[in-house]
Amino acid sequence: MNIFRLAGDLSHLLAVIILLLKIWKTRSCAGISGKSQILFAITYIARYLDLVTTFVSLYNTVMKMIFISASLATLYLMYVKFRATYDSNHDSFRIEFLLIPCALLALVINHEFTVLEVMWTFSIYLESVAILPQLFMVSKTGEAESITSHYLFALGSYRALYILNWIYRYAVEGHHDFIAIVAGIVQTILYCDFFYLYITKVLKGKKLQLPA
DSSP states (O other), X not given: OOHHHHHHHHHHHHHHHHHHHHHHHHTOOTXXXXXXXXXXXXXXXXXXXXXXXXXXXXXXXXXXXXXXXXXXXXXXXXXXXXXXXXXXXXXXXXXXXXHXXXXXXXXXXXXXXXXXXXXXXXXXXXXXXXXXXXXXXXXHHSEEOHXXXXXXXXXHHHHHHHHHHXXXXXXXXXXXXXXXXXHHHHHHHHHHHHHHHHHHTGGGTOOEEOOO
């Protein structure tokens, strides 16, 4: 554990809290991509299958359970409790175009060809592109609420901080994970345009608008 890893985890947790509070307080999931939330739920479940086989620490276990539970709670709110507010017309990204390539890539490029390792690798690949349906939805509607923008910024910051974590670990421990680093860089790149617009508009009190 180092300061970058801890900050990344807290940023990730903040993103999850922001999203759940946004849906619960407004009683609406408008502007939120259910497709992205499905991909995140699959990501967490696939990655944390080791919950039943390996104990690392109480912190590790609690965080894993929080992310799985929060992702499933988000899906419940979106597809059951507040289903009438879900904008399925604009949330039209074909997630099979992400799921299938990520699954195939995990079978071909992994550290070890075991069930847990392949599923972990699949989750790393999938997380790097899971935000695409959300960004596609924001681009399609042309704008995003400030609270949705805060959620996206916190989520993007989490991965950017993890890149710093990997750099730190390589410098201090000599440890590196090529698969996680490349996937993390890809994920961060996807947020670059959003980061720029967030800093130049949202933080100045303007509504985030993206080109359709």
